[in-house]
Amino acid sequence: VTPEEARAAVAIAAAARESIRTGAAVAVEEETA
Amino acid sequence: MAQPPRKVPARRTHRRAFRSPRRRPLPAGAPPAGFAFTTVERVGGGGGDAKERRTMPDTLNVGIIGAGNMGTTHARCWARLPDARVAAVADVQIHKARALAERVGGTVGSPAEAFADAHALLARPDVHAVSICVPTPHHRSLTEAAARAGKHVLCEKPMALTLADCDAMIAATRTAGVTFLVGHVVRFFPEYARARALIESGAVGRPAAVRVRRGGSFPVTDTDWYADPAQSGGVPFDLLVHDFDWLRWCFGPVTRVFAKGLTERLAGREMDHLDYTLATLRHRNGVISHAEGTWADPGGFVTTFEVAGDAGLLEHDSRKAGVLTQSLRRDAANGEGAGAGVAVPRSPLAEEDDPYFREIAHFARCVQTAKRRW
Numbered sequence: 397v398t399p400e401e402a403r404a405a406v407a408i409a410a411a412a413r414e415s416i417r418t419g420a421a422v423a424v425e426e427e428t429a
Numbered sequence: 430m431a432q433p434p435r436k437v438p439a440r441r442t443h444r445r446a447f448r449s450p451r452r453r454p455l456p457a458g459a460p461p462a463g464f465a466f467t468t469v470e471r472v473g474g475g476g477g478d479a480k481e482r483r484t485m486p487d488t489l490n491v492g493i494i495g496a497g498n499m500g501t502t503h504a505r506c507w508a509r510l511p512d513a514r515v516a517a518v519a520d521v522q523i524h525k526a527r528a529l530a531e532r533v534g535g536t537v538g539s540p541a542e543a544f545a546d547a548h549a550l551l552a553r554p555d556v557h558a559v560s561i562c563v564p565t566p567h568h569r570s571l572t573e574a575a576a577r578a579g580k581h582v583l584c585e586k587p588m589a590l591t592l593a594d595c596d597a598m599i600a601a602t603r604t605a606g607v608t609f610l611v612g613h614v615v616r617f618f619p620e621y622a623r624a625r626a627l628i629e630s631g632a633v634g635r636p637a638a639v640r641v642r643r644g645g646s647f648p649v650t651d652t653d654w655y656a657d658p659a660q661s662g663g664v665p666f667d668l669l670v671h672d673f674d675w676l677r678w679c680f681g682p683v684t685r686v687f688a689k690g691l692t693e694r695l696a697g698r699e700m701d702h703l704d705y706t707l708a709t710l711r712h713r714n715g716v717i718s719h720a721e722g723t724w725a726d727p728g729g730f731v732t733t734f735e736v737a738g739d740a741g742l743l744e745h746d747s748r749k750a751g752v753l754t755q756s757l758r759r760d761a762a763n764g765e766g767a768g769a770g771v772a773v774p775r776s777p778l779a780e781e782d783d784p785y786f787r788e789i790a791h792f793a794r795c796v797q798t799a800k801r802r803w
Binding site: 404406407413416420422423 | 687
């Protein structure tokens with residue numbers, strides 16, 4: 397896939413990892429309008 | 430270091446499985462037919478690249494960086510392509526590089542070269558493209574180095590562990606004007622690609638709720654880098670990133686994530702070789718996705734998904750013979766029973782349908798036609 401799309405998947409993974417760490421819902425950095 | 434000449438590789442028997450990429454017409458004044466290079470012109474393109482002219486080889490010389498499981502998989506696929514050859518392999522464990530180079534590399538009279546240092550491989554001017562198949566923390570530095578050396582890059586997933594690293598990789602490859610793709614191979618699995626096409630066609634109506642699951646036993650390598658979330662990112666980055674990409678491909682951008690998991694306990698060494706994540710994603714269009722990933726199941730690798738829409742349900746379970754079935758509400762209304770499925774083609778995964786081969790062939794086409802988009 398394009399690197400921009402792969403970056404978006406990384407952004408979701410980062411949000412999931414942060415949510416696991418904090419116990420709270422996390423906004424996806426790249427894709428929040 | 431040179432390897433001894435070897436026999437004609439068996440891969441040549443698979444040539445018919447690959448359809449050679451269609452090349453653009455040669456511009457006026459181009460070399461005559463049969464000349465070893467094709468000139469490709471690109472103006473603009475994805476990501477805003479500047480106008481460029483590239484001289485593309487008819488045979489793509491490929492370097493494999495990392496000779497582990499994924500590097501071996503890439504190398505075997507590259508070796509099946511008639512318009513490419515594995516020219517070099519690099520791995521810090523030189524014996525692995527040598528073994529892989531011997532198995533799948535080179536051609537008669539021109540064996541693949543093995544390196545312990547990836548930068549030595551990148552210094553070879555006749556290598557046109559590289560597959561980067563090393564632990565994730567090295568993706569950025571090697572992609573940047575490859576771009577500086579003018580190599581096209583296919584990097585294994587996940588792209589990186591931070592967005593800053595992703596941005597640096599994108600900038601480096603744009604500046605160099607090379608093709609750069611990331612190996613999210615799930616898009617090349619027939620059942621996932623077919624499901625996306627069905628969803629796009631409206632087969633389940635408006636998607637509303639999605640469930641995906643992926644997992645198996647904990648991946649173990651000789652360096653055990655998966656057990657260190659600082660290197661692998663744990664299940665969210667290394668495993669579920671497959672589904673995150675597929676979900677986003679099918680249902681669009683994701684705005685919020687809530688997740689529970691064991692990755693932090695793995696990082697704190699409270700858990701030994703066991704990781705699990707259950708994440709709920711809200712897409713911008715209102716779709717809710719539940720993604721479950723596990724490295725805690727010793728029963729073999731399993732993937733499943735369910736896509737529920739207002740017209741029906743799409744299901745996949747890799748444990749079933751029919752890997753993709755579709756059940757429509759209108760079938761039930763017609764008295765055919767809620768369980769009446771509309772079978773779609775199974776994925777016997779014959780060699781030409783090997784998702785990794787399809788992915789590598791796609792990257793090769795992108796390089797040879799100077800396209801960035803997948």
